Structure formats: structure tokens, C-alpha cells
Amino acid sequence: MNALRATPRRPVAALLALLTVSVVPGCTSADPAISAGATPTEVVGDPPVGGPATPPAAPAGSDADDPARVDVVLTYGGVESSTGDVEVSGYAAVVEDEGRCILTLRRRGHEDVRVEAEAVPDVRTTACGLLAVPIDRLAPGEWQARLEYRSAQSTGQSAASAVTVP
Structure with missing residues (x-):
């Protein structure tokens, strides 16, 4: 009975190994900066309550010191x-x-x-x-x-x- 249980596990393990070898290379990038642990980008979502964290730039010709x-x-x-x-x-x-x-x-x-x-x-x-x-x-x-x-x-x-x- 132990021999029968061991047999199905081997094909499953072999299949997992094959999938890992074929999928993992697709997860890497040709750009060394990206695949070498580049800094993640900021996730864009709803602005903080009360508006954006930084005020928008002043329009051209306006006084940036005005409230x-x-x-x-x-x-x-x-x-x-x-x-x-x-x-x-x-x-x-x-x-x-x-x-x-x-x-x-x-x-x-x-x-x-x-x-x-x-x-x-x-x-x-x-x-x-x-x-x-x-x-x-x-x-x-x-x-x-x-x-x-x-x-x-x-x-x-x-x-x-x-x-x-x-």
C-alpha cells in the first residue's frame, strides 16, 4: 500500500518542479535594476482626506506665497x-x-x-x-x-x- 501512495506523489512533485522552472524565468526582467531589487513604486489611490499630501504647484504668473x-x-x-x-x-x-x-x-x-x-x-x-x-x-x-x-x-x-x- 505504501508503494501505491508513493507513486502518485512523484508525478505531482515532478510536475511542480517543471512548472517552477518554466514560470520563474518569466518573472524576471531583462533590466538588471528591476530584477535586482529596485525600489517599488508608490501605489496610487485615493488622496488623503483633506486633499493631496502636497499642494499643487502655483499657476504661472501667480505669487507662490499667497495662501x-x-x-x-x-x-x-x-x-x-x-x-x-x-x-x-x-x-x-x-x-x-x-x-x-x-x-x-x-x-x-x-x-x-x-x-x-x-x-x-x-x-x-x-x-x-x-x-x-x-x-x-x-x-x-x-x-x-x-x-x-x-x-x-x-x-x-x-x-x-x-x-x-x-
Whole structure:
């Protein structure tokens, strides 16, 4: 019985050896740099969240020192009755350190009211957190809230959003 089992293994082993000899030479390259352990190329896939790892080159004729434009989204704006503040929050569509968020409240016939806060990078955006202005600094009526983001690398502003002060 052992003799019968040994017989089928020999043809299988011989077949595997033959395949290895015929396939492996096809896996090598005529270029010695490629077959001698050349550095693998980068796999191209989805860009990292927040955009490419390196910013695109500046267009011809532009100042390379100008900050890149980024989208800024105002996610909330309203009066918080428990604090007596106009509160606004949002984010910049970029991930970076050392940015600032500026809330501007504007109403015709009144001085603009501005507050600033440090922006905080998170996984996909740079958050502005909650910016608050006490309503006693604002006349009753409708104000336009706009959120701006600034850093050495990026700048942008949101669309205006109406906030009604009682």
C-alpha cells in the first residue's frame, strides 16, 4: 500500500518542479535594476482626506506665497438663550495647524462685531469650535454672520448666514 501512495506523489512533485522552472524565468526582467531589487513604486489611490499630501504647484504668473483658497462652512448660527450669546460654529475644509477662525457679524448702519478663536485640526477638517458674541453687544434685528479661516497656508470664508437678535 505504501508503494501505491508513493507513486502518485512523484508525478505531482515532478510536475511542480517543471512548472517552477518554466514560470520563474518569466518573472524576471531583462533590466538588471528591476530584477535586482529596485525600489517599488508608490501605489496610487485615493488622496488623503483633506486633499493631496502636497499642494499643487502655483499657476504661472501667480505669487507662490499667497495662501491657498479653502472652503469654509458655517454649520450653526443662532442665539443661545441660556447664555445670552450669538453662537456660531463651522470648519475649514483643510487639515492644518496654526489656523485662526474669525466670526464677523454685520448689519447695515452698525459697526461690524468680530471675535477670533484658534482653529483645531481634526481628522478631515480644521474645526473652528464655537465662537460667541454676547447679545448685549448687538442691536436687536437681523445680522449677517460670516466665518473666515486664515493660516499661513490657507484662507477662505463661508457664505453669510442670517442670525436674528431678539
